Amino acid sequence: MSEVLLEARGLHTYYGASHILRGIDFTVRGGETIGLMGRNGMGKTTLIRSLLRLVPSRHGELHVRGRAMTDAPPHAVARRGIAYVPEGRGIFPNLSVRENLVMAARPSVDGKRHWTLERILATFPRLAERLHHGGAQLSGGEQQMLTIGRALMTNPDLLILDEATEGLAPLIAVEIWRIIRQIRESGIATVIVDKNHSAVTAITDRNVILVKGSIVFEGPSTELRSRSDILHKHLGV
Amino acid sequence: MDASVYLIQILNSIQYGLLLFLVASGLTLIFGIMGIINLAHGSFYMIGAYMAFSLSALTGNLFLAILLGIILSVILGIVLEWLLFSRLYRREHLEQVLLTFGLILIFEELRSIIAGDDVHGVPIPAFLNYSIPLTENQSYPVYRLFISGVCLLIAGAMYLFIQRTRLGMMIRAGNTNREMAQSLGVNINLIYRLVFALGMALAAFAGMLAAPVSSVFPGMGNQVLILSFVVVVIGGIGSVWGALVAALLIGFADTFGKVFVPDYAGIAVYLLMAAILLWRPEGLFRRA
Ligand SMILES: Nc1ncnc2c1ncn2[C@@H]1O[C@H](COP(=O)(O)OP(=O)(O)O)[C@@H](O)[C@H]1O
Ligand SMILES: [Mg+2]
Numbered sequence: 001m002s003e004v005l006l007e008a009r010g011l012h013t014y015y016g017a018s019h020i021l022r023g024i025d026f027t028v029r030g031g032e033t034i035g036l037m038g039r040n041g042m043g044k045t046t047l048i049r050s051l052l053r054l055v056p057s058r059h060g061e062l063h064v065r066g067r068a069m070t071d072a073p074p075h076a077v078a079r080r081g082i083a084y085v086p087e088g089r090g091i092f093p094n095l096s097v098r099e100n101l102v103m104a105a106r107p108s109v110d111g112k113r114h115w116t117l118e119r120i121l122a123t124f125p126r127l128a129e130r131l132h133h134g135g136a137q138l139s140g141g142e143q144q145m146l147t148i149g150r151a152l153m154t155n156p157d158l159l160i161l162d163e164a165t166e167g168l169a170p171l172i173a174v175e176i177w178r179i180i181r182q183i184r185e186s187g188i189a190t191v192i193v194d195k196n197h198s199a200v201t202a203i204t205d206r207n208v209i210l211v212k213g214s215i216v217f218e219g220p221s222t223e224l225r226s227r228s229d230i231l232h233k234h235l236g237v
Numbered sequence: 238m239d240a241s242v243y244l245i246q247i248l249n250s251i252q253y254g255l256l257l258f259l260v261a262s263g264l265t266l267i268f269g270i271m272g273i274i275n276l277a278h279g280s281f282y283m284i285g286a287y288m289a290f291s292l293s294a295l296t297g298n299l300f301l302a303i304l305l306g307i308i309l310s311v312i313l314g315i316v317l318e319w320l321l322f323s324r325l326y327r328r329e330h331l332e333q334v335l336l337t338f339g340l341i342l343i344f345e346e347l348r349s350i351i352a353g354d355d356v357h358g359v360p361i362p363a364f365l366n367y368s369i370p371l372t373e374n375q376s377y378p379v380y381r382l383f384i385s386g387v388c389l390l391i392a393g394a395m396y397l398f399i400q401r402t403r404l405g406m407m408i409r410a411g412n413t414n415r416e417m418a419q420s421l422g423v424n425i426n427l428i429y430r431l432v433f434a435l436g437m438a439l440a441a442f443a444g445m446l447a448a449p450v451s452s453v454f455p456g457m458g459n460q461v462l463i464l465s466f467v468v469v470v471i472g473g474i475g476s477v478w479g480a481l482v483a484a485l486l487i488g489f490a491d492t493f494g495k496v497f498v499p500d501y502a503g504i505a506v507y508l509l510m511a512a513i514l515l516w517r518p519e520g521l522f523r524r525a
Contacts, residue, residue: 052420078422090417092410103406104421154422 002030003065005158005189006051006082011060013043013050013213020046021057022213028158032189035200035221037235038210044193045087047210048160052084053077065109081109083156087163087193089147093136097127100135100146101153108155114186120149123179141172148179158189165194177203197235201225209234241371246492252381254488255388259443260461261468261480262395263436269475270412271429273325274333277340279462281437284344285310285444286453287352290359299362303445310441314434322433323426345455354455359448384446391439392481399477408432412475464491467506471513473520482521486513 006028013021020043028034036044049055051062053074062070064080078084092100101120107113121128124145130138138146144164151159161180165173177199184190184203194200201207201221209217209230217230224230231237264278285306292302321340325333360366361380368376399405411418411425419425444458451457468487472479487506494505513521 054416054420073424073426074416074419075422075424078420084420086417086420090414092413092417094409094413095406099406100410103403103410103418103423105403106422150421 002032004029004063005065007063008051009061011047011050011057011062013046013055013057015046015055020213021050023060024050024210024213024215026051026208026215028189028191030157030189031187032206033184033204034189034191035197035204035207036191036193036210037197037200037207039234039236042210043213044210045162046213048084048162048191048193051077051160052082078154079106079109081155081157083151083154083159085144085147085151085159085161085164087166089143091135091138091143091146091150093134095135096132097135097138097146098131100150101127104150104153106154109157113155115152115155117153120152123152123182124149141168141175144168144172144176145179148176148183152183156188158191159183160191162193163195164192165196165199197231197237239372241375244371245375245377246496247489248377248381248385250489250492251485252385252388252488253492254485255385255392256443256447257461257464257468257487258481258484259388259391259446260440261465261472261484262392262477263439264465265469265472265475265477265480266432267436268469270408270432271322271326273322274330274337275322276334276337276462277344278337278437278440278465279458279460280341280344281310281314281440281458282444282447282461283348283453283456283458284313285441286359286448286451286457287348287444288441289445289448290357290453291352293359299359299449303442306445307438307442310438311434314437315430317437318430318433323430326429341458344458348455352453356452356454358452361449378450380449384450387446388443391442395477404428404431464506467510469520471510471520473522476520476522479520479522 004027008024008026011021011024011026012019024047026047036047038044046055050057053062053069053072060070061068064077064082067080069077069080095103101117105117121131126142127145127149130142135143135146148164164180165176168176180190180192181203192200192204201224204221206218206220207224208215211234216234217224260278260282264275267273267275267278288306288309289299289302292305293299296302296305321336325336365380365383368378370376399408407418407423407428411423411428415425464487468480468483471486472483486509490505490509491502494502498505
């Protein structure tokens, strides 16, 4: 089996007094594609933000590529090869498209630059057309491409996508899925959160379902697709 | 009045405004990006001037003194950020004001202990110590032109730094979405420390440049601090470009106020501020 990129054990995360994550174990190995599922408000985003150390966890441990990062700052986690496409995109509106990409550029943990500005622009021709536009002037789909392109500029080993197709026109969503497949095939591990469960399970190796901050199912896509009871009960499909 | 008098006043306004810009640009960045109201910013102007005085007396060379002074003030800025200011980011403005006001008192006391309370002159370097004749009996000191030139160079360098370098992009990115910048691997705290130290060093540098024309004297940072806040507010908090425009406006208002309405010169600047804020409550250039 390939290297463990990220390993969380017994994560408990709170927002103020509300106990959101209730003891999560979560592991990602190199090249793996994982679907993170669950209805709204079940804690998917909170889990991602805990893995990235954007919110502190009260209990539990986090290791990134074998290094303890339980108390590390977010930039240190990112620099161990993890990139993030957040819910709501988070482009820098006051930077141009080019600046959004260039500011993130960094070689991978093993020192390679697979993704350069040229390659990103070849992958997202629409961004090439709008290179000098301000980030705020882009359409929703273009903003999403920019966020994904920007994440790739960090040459990650793991890309975490939180609702990357949310609010996009169907044709644009198809385009985003095509890109996600391309990223997966390039060998980058991905964690995907998306409302479109069949699109998720079509490309994932493994899936995790969260209910109220606990994992209620974990298994390969083939198994999940055959478990209509679980799909119905926890995802409302 | 003949034209050369106007020309002299215009040059003085520009020189004064640009010097003010050096101080205010750091203040607006620290306020706009880090959200810290730093009353001790004017103290750095004073510290810079006194460093120019004592280091040039020590080395016999103003430029060597300025070089050493810049290095020392960057170090001092980094240490202060690390020891004190980094603890203030999430605090109330009142706490920031209390701490930084305390720093003003401490720096003034230290200045009194180390350099005494006398006014000191700082000699202008010989090769800049002459005047360009404008008419038969009017001339303009070259050192003042030198100050304007250096300030313009620094303004240009700041523009390139913020707009063209990756570090500048990271600073702007962190300014709008700190979390996102961090999760792209940007060490925002380190960058803030750097911006803070550079802002402080710019204020000190302005004090060093000004020392030969203004002399060095107790409390010299306070007047500059107040005017710098006026510049920051007029220009729009966090806008370096706004600070440049506002500083030049203040330079002209102050200088020409003294010429045309000497009795009211003291309030000319504040009238200008009130007028601009009535017109644009957020300042001339809203924060990007
Ligand atoms: N900043 C916050 N402060 C307080 N509660 C929050 C915050 N963000 C999310 N929550 C709560 O935490 C729970 C999990 O939210 P989230 O992780 O965003 O769920 P999901 O991404 O699965 O929709 C929800 O009940 C939500 O209301
Ligand atoms: Mg969510």
